[in-house]
Amino acid sequence: MQLPAQQVAVLEAASADDATSVDALAAATDLPPETVTGAVFELEAEELVAVTERVDETVSLTDEGQEYVTDGLPEVRLYEAALEAGAGDEPVQMGRVIGASGLEGPQVDIALSNYARKGYGSIDSGEITADPDAEPDADAEANALAELADADDTPVEDADVDAETLEELERRGLLDRSESTVREVTLTDAAVTELMAGLETAETVGQVTPELLTSGEWEDVEFAEYNVEADAETVEGGKVHILRQMSERVKDVLVGMGFQEMDGPHADADFWINDCLFMPQDHPARTHWDRFALEQPSHIDELPEDLVERVERAHREGVGEDSEGYHSPWDEDFARALALRGHTTSLSTRYLSGTEIGEIEPPARFFSVEKAYRNDTLDATHLLEFYQIEGWVMAEDLSVRDLMGTFEEFYAQFGITDIQFKPHYNPYTEPSFELFGTHPTTGELIEIGNSGIFRQEMLEPLGVDCDVMAWGLALERLAMLTTGAEDIRDLHGTLADLEFLRNAEVTY
Ligand SMILES: N[C@@H](Cc1ccccc1)C(=O)O
Numbered sequence: 001m002q003l004p005a006q007q008v009a010v011l012e013a014a015s016a017d018d019a020t021s022v023d024a025l026a027a028a029t030d031l032p033p034e035t036v037t038g039a040v041f042e043l044e045a046e047e048l049v050a051v052t053e054r055v056d057e058t059v060s061l062t063d064e065g066q067e068y069v070t071d072g073l074p075e076v077r078l079y080e081a082a083l084e085a086g087a088g089d090e091p092v093q094m095g096r097v098i099g100a101s102g103l104e105g106p107q108v109d110i111a112l113s114n115y116a117r118k119g120y121g122s123i124d125s126g127e128i129t130a131d132p133d134a135e136p137d138a139d140a141e142a143n144a145l146a147e148l149a150d151a152d153d154t155p156v157e158d159a160d161v162d163a164e165t166l167e168e169l170e171r172r173g174l175l176d177r178s179e180s181t182v183r184e185v186t187l188t189d190a191a192v193t194e195l196m197a198g199l200e201t202a203e204t205v206g207q208v209t210p211e212l213l214t215s216g217e218w219e220d221v222e223f224a225e226y227n228v229e230a231d232a233e234t235v236e237g238g239k240v241h242i243l244r245q246m247s248e249r250v251k252d253v254l255v256g257m258g259f260q261e262m263d264g265p266h267a268d269a270d271f272w273i274n275d276c277l278f279m280p281q282d283h284p285a286r287t288h289w290d291r292f293a294l295e296q297p298s299h300i301d302e303l304p305e306d307l308v309e310r311v312e313r314a315h316r317e318g319v320g321e322d323s324e325g326y327h328s329p330w331d332e333d334f335a336r337a338l339a340l341r342g343h344t345t346s347l348s349t350r351y352l353s354g355t356e357i358g359e360i361e362p363p364a365r366f367f368s369v370e371k372a373y374r375n376d377t378l379d380a381t382h383l384l385e386f387y388q389i390e391g392w393v394m395a396e397d398l399s400v401r402d403l404m405g406t407f408e409e410f411y412a413q414f415g416i417t418d419i420q421f422k423p424h425y426n427p428y429t430e431p432s433f434e435l436f437g438t439h440p441t442t443g444e445l446i447e448i449g450n451s452g453i454f455r456q457e458m459l460e461p462l463g464v465d466c467d468v469m470a471w472g473l474a475l476e477r478l479a480m481l482t483t484g485a486e487d488i489r490d491l492h493g494t495l496a497d498l499e500f501l502r503n504a505e506v507t508y
Contacts, residue, residue: 002202009039050187059176061175073114075110078115203222247475250478272349273341292340319460344371349462371386380488407449429470430455437481446481452471454470
């Protein structure tokens with residue numbers, strides 16, 4: 001029988017009595033595992049080998065786990081330092097023991113949170129005791145780390161570590177689990193017969209070359225068959241980040257709807273961020289809790305004087321007959337203070353005021369998809385920065401129906417047809433609406449934006465004498481709806497889930 005060289009090599013290395021793994025065959029034949037897998041599949045198709053498959057769970061230490069193999073577990077180091085300091089006899093000041101242990105930074109917390117759990121002693125009001133009978137040499141986690149130290153991907157069955165300890169190490173981030181498919185091969189009777197009769201190597205050609213073509217030799221050679229089912233290496237090519245894809249798409253949609261793009265400074269004067277929006281200077285969102293203030297430079301030099309005057313008057317006295325203003329102090333220095341913009345509505349005030357591209361005539365539509373910064377508490381829907389989809393439409397007569405219709409048209413482009421509106425309050429819009437969308441997998445309503453029709457108290461000082469409807473939508477929240485991400489931290493930031501980012505499809 002004639003077979004390609006790799007198949008012959010595999011048959012000669014395999015056995016009819018014992019199953020041999022692809023890795024073992026690769027080692028024996030000196031061929032790459034992918035090549036062996038390919039050959040095995042072809043031999044299986046010819047019924048020369050029988051193949052079994054199983055999924056093996058393997059474990060490897062993380063870098064942190066590896067570090068503790070060398071340095072010792074933090075809680076063990078703490079115990080040793082505590083014993084040394086006499087905490088076996090009486091409580092000792094914690095600070096002293098930590099100093100002596102050499103533990104630093106997060107390791108201190110790690111040591112403290114595992115110390116009592118493992119019975120090394122107790123910690124109470126700044127003092128530490130050590131149980132002289134505790135046995136660090138019998139520490140199951142430390143021993144497991146030592147056991148797994150030298151090899152990567154140890155099959156769980158081969159590791160001499162109990163399941164509970166493995167779980168604890170995994171919880172502590174000291175160990176990773178992964179799965180791999182192990183294929184094992186046994187020769188069939190037919191193969192044994194063929195082997196005894198003698199196998200010949202068929203010369204096959206893997207690739208067409210220019211030489212084969214020009215010489216005409218291609219007509220006579222035998223080409224190797226492709227096995228499209230063989231395992232192949234996963235190639236993780238570069239890819240545009242989901243948020244970037246979303247942002248490009250949003251820009252395309254808005255441009256398609258007749259909008260022009262705005263841009264402007266990330267760090268800006270409170271004047272543009274807040275005062276021009278008729279946000280009172282004592283508004284809670286303007287305190288240092290929400291704001292990232294700039295230290296250097298701390299204030300803006302240039303502001304249009306006449307505009308500053310008109311904005312101040314609106315804050316103090318209101319605008320028109322029915323408006324009262326805030327009657328509260330208004331301080332120009334406070335308005336000049338620089339901060340990272342908490343919303344991109346600062347771009348809208350700059351453009352509406354005529355200072356960016358000159359006077360804007362209705363009808364006009366503008367947008368931006370830019371970063372905004374807020375000192376929020378991090379959670380599944382909040383980061384310290386996010387991309388805001390800012391937009392506004394200037395026209396003679398606008399109503400809430402125009403606003404809602406615009407959102408329906410916009411979100412429909414992303415397959416979102418069930419947005420909900422909730423009446424809201426902003427100092428600068430009346431009426432105001434929050435927008436909500438339904439998360440595709442959890443079914444929860446999540447807030448996706450804020451909107452309204454700008455008030456006279458804001459528009460008049462800016463010199464705008466027609467209607468303007470406006471909004472700020474969150475790009476990340478839109479991405480959560482289109483990708484199904486349940487935690488914004490999976491999308492960007494230090495905890496981003498690379499696996500998710502690699503595989504998630506942006507659907508629209
Ligand atoms: N600035 C608002 C969004 C908004 C813009 C314009 C009008 C109304 C609302 C926010 O950040 O939530």
